[in-house]
Amino acid sequence: xxxxxxxxxxxxxxxxxxxxxxxxxxxxxxxxxxxxxxxxxxxxxxxxxxxxxxxxxxxxxxxxxxxxxxxxxxxxxxxxxxxxxxxxxxxxxxxxxxxxxxxxxxxxxxxxxxxxxxxxxxxxxxxxxxxxxxxxxxxxxxxxxxxxxxxxxxxxxxxxxxxxxxxxxxxxxxxxxxxxxxxxxxxxxxxxxxxxxxxxxxxxxxxxxxxxxxxxxxxxxxxxxxxxxxxxxxxxxxxxxxxxxxxxxxxxxxxxxxxxxxxxxxxxxxxxxxxxxxxxxxxxxxxxxxxxxxxxxxxxxxxxxxxxxxxxx
Numbered sequence: 361x362x363x364x365x366x367x368x369x370x371x372x373x374x375x376x377x378x379x380x381x382x383x384x385x386x387x388x389x390x391x392x393x394x395x396x397x398x399x400x401x402x403x404x405x406x407x408x409x410x411x412x413x414x415x416x417x418x419x420x421x422x423x424x425x426x427x428x429x430x431x432x433x434x435x436x437x438x439x440x441x442x443x444x445x446x447x448x449x450x451x452x453x454x455x456x457x458x459x460x461x462x463x464x465x466x467x468x469x470x471x472x473x474x475x476x477x478x479x480x481x482x483x484x485x486x487x488x489x490x491x492x493x494x495x496x497x498x499x500x501x502x503x504x505x506x507x508x509x510x511x512x513x514x515x516x517x518x519x520x521x522x523x524x525x526x527x528x529x530x531x532x533x534x535x536x537x538x539x540x541x542x543x544x545x546x547x548x549x550x551x552x553x554x555x556x557x558x559x560x561x562x563x564x565x566x567x568x569x570x571x572x573x574x575x576x577x578x579x580x581x582x583x584x585x586x587x588x589x590x591x592x593x594x595x596x597x598x599x600x601x602x603x604x605x606x607x608x609x610x611x612x613x614x615x616x617x618x619x620x621x622x623x624x625x626x627x628x629x630x631x632x633x634x635x636x637x638x639x640x641x642x643x644x645x646x647x648x649x650x651x652x653x654x655x656x657x658x659x660x661x662x663x664x665x666x667x668x669x670x671x672x673x
Contacts, residue, residue: 391519391541394438395585396431398422398453400498403634404588405453408546409435410539412517416440418468419537419546420447420454420587421461424498428457432464441465444514446523447472447506448548449534450479451561452487454587458504471509473525475533481505509535522578526550529571530587531561536575543582545575551600553589556624556636559607569604572597589632603628633657 392411397404400422407420416438422428435442442465447455450472462468472480484503492499513522522538530549537546549558550571559565575597584596606627611620621636637655 391516391539393539393542393544393585395591396422396427396434398424398427398457399430400424400426401453401495403453406585406587406589407431407454408585409438410516410519410521411438411440412519414440415517416442417514417516417521418442418445418461420548421445422457423453424457424495425460425500426498428460431457432460435461436464442468443516444468445470445506446509446514446521446535446537447476447480448536448546448587449531450476450483451531451549452484452491452499454548455480455504455506456487456500459500462504470504470506472506473509473533473535475525476535477506477508479531479533524575524577526571527567527574528562528564529568530558534571536578538578538581543580544585545578545581545583546585547575547587549587550575551584551586551589551596552635553584553586553592553596553599554630555589555632555634556628557600557603557607558635558638559611560638565604565608565611569601569608572601572604588635 390413394409394411396407396409398406401424403423405420405423407418407422410417410419416435418431418435422431442461445458445461445468447470458470462470480503488499488501509523512524513520515521519539519541522540523535524538526534526536530552534548534550536548536550538544539546550568552558557568562568581594581597583591584594585591586596607624610623610627617637624636625631625633633655
């Protein structure tokens with residue numbers, strides 16, 4: 361039976377993301393960039409495929425095994441040999457769906473920077489325990505541990521891919537990738553476009569803004585490809601920095617979620633709201649989403665078993 365059976369979906373967020381994703385930017389002859397936006401996790405994480413004449417490089421994977429299956433099939437159908445999978449960071453929504461891809465391409469090298477490798481190796485179990493009540497068998501029971509990504513660039517055929525490590529932002533350790541031939545910056549979760557970012561790990565908007573400023577060393581940039589949300593021009597980075605300023609002003613330490621979340625929602629009315637209410641943790645603590653003031657529009661998208669204390673099927 362296909363693993364695509366009984367997948368969890370969050371229709372509101374998927375609808376939002378689908379409505380805002382358009383075709384990729386213009387590409388030079390012989391090099392293409394494709395975006396895969398996850399269909400089943402409910403948070404629309406993006407992963408990216410760089411296609412050369414005969415080979416391909418994948419940047420990040422989806423979260424769930426079902427999405428990994430879909431992407432693996434898509435990669436097989438593009439007719440290129442997948443040589444590398446590069447990871448931006450160690451959050452599960454960007455690597456836990458690797459297994460079907462690695463199975464489809466047994467010679468592929470999965471690579472990440474050493475701090476990301478360490479994070480995956482040491483935190484996989486705790487992340488699995490944390491998320492298993494929501495996603496059940498859609499999560500792998502063992503991780504794919506990357507090899508070491510060294511230097512500051514890698515090549516897809518004759519096309520250079522530059523990369524740089526970030527100061528703490530959404531997570532403690534992360535890497536961005538820049539493709540000069542495409543003038544494309546792949547940010548991972550440094551950028552959440554047209555959606556509220558995920559602050560539950562570090563909750564440090566000042567450092568996050570500093571990381572956003574640091575990637576402006578890459579030039580020229582015509583297209584910014586975020587970890588979540590639709591791609592766009594350089595204004596995507598500007599909007600993300602503005603969000604950090606507002607968040608630092610509104611969501612100061614000690615201000616309860618139920619007080620600052622509605623203010624942020626009002627300041628950014630067109631942003632997808634899910635991560636805003638996950639800022640203090642996706643399990644909503646020990647009291648549940650209701651007492652925290654999480655709106656019905658959010659709780660209605662959650663799997664019923666999560667709210668009823670039942671195990672996923």
